[in-house]
Amino acid sequence: MSKIRGFNLRKGLIRVSKWVFRKIRLRSRPGYHRLGNSPRSSIAKLLSWGRKLTASAKSCLPVSVGSVGSDRDPSVPKGHLAVYVGQKDGELHRVLVPVIYFNHPLFGELLKEAEEEFGFHHDGGITIPCRFTEFERVKTRIASGSRRSTRPKRLA
Numbered sequence: 001m002s003k004i005r006g007f008n009l010r011k012g013l014i015r016v017s018k019w020v021f022r023k024i025r026l027r028s029r030p031g032y033h034r035l036g037n038s039p040r041s042s043i044a045k046l047l048s049w050g051r052k053l054t055a056s057a058k059s060c061l062p063v064s065v066g067s068v069g070s071d072r073d074p075s076v077p078k079g080h081l082a083v084y085v086g087q088k089d090g091e092l093h094r095v096l097v098p099v100i101y102f103n104h105p106l107f108g109e110l111l112k113e114a115e116e117e118f119g120f121h122h123d124g125g126i127t128i129p130c131r132f133t134e135f136e137r138v139k140t141r142i143a144s145g146s147r148r149s150t151r152p153k154r155l156a
Contacts, residue, residue, distance in 0.1 A: 077096070079100075083097050083125065083126045083127075083128055084126065084127040085127075085132050086127075087129060088129060095135065101139070101142050104142045106141060111126075113130065114126065114127060117129045
């Protein structure tokens with residue numbers, strides 16, 4: 001038999017690589033790290049801080065009358081529209097209506113009444129010229145009709 005010179009390369013490489021990776025792992029922070037995410041320079045940090053500061057300052061300032069975006073009320077949730085209900089001489093009530101109601105035939109009749117009274121070129125929001133109780137009745141009929149259609153029908 002011939003004599004083997006040197007050392008077993010495989011065992012040595014495994015030991016060295018485990019030792020190196022353990023040192024690297026202990027030095028770095030635990031968790032997920034993005035690849036190629038280099039630390040930002042101090043100027044970049046300063047610029048991003050300035051942008052955040054101006055954005056927060058703008059949100060604290062009161063909105064002026066002529067500014068962009070003042071025509072939409074922020075209290076109207078997504079999927080709803082503010083509608084004013086009431087007679088011409090009486091008090092107007094502001095009601096939030098789901099947008100899907102505008103496709104319903106009952107609501108279409110109310111919109112036709114509004115078109116006849118005010119026309120298409122009406123300043124302000126959508127105003128429906130009917131009593132508030134009548135409008136609430138139409139709203140409940142639309143809501144109950146949509147629930148009824150989703151329920152399975154019972155066979156007697």
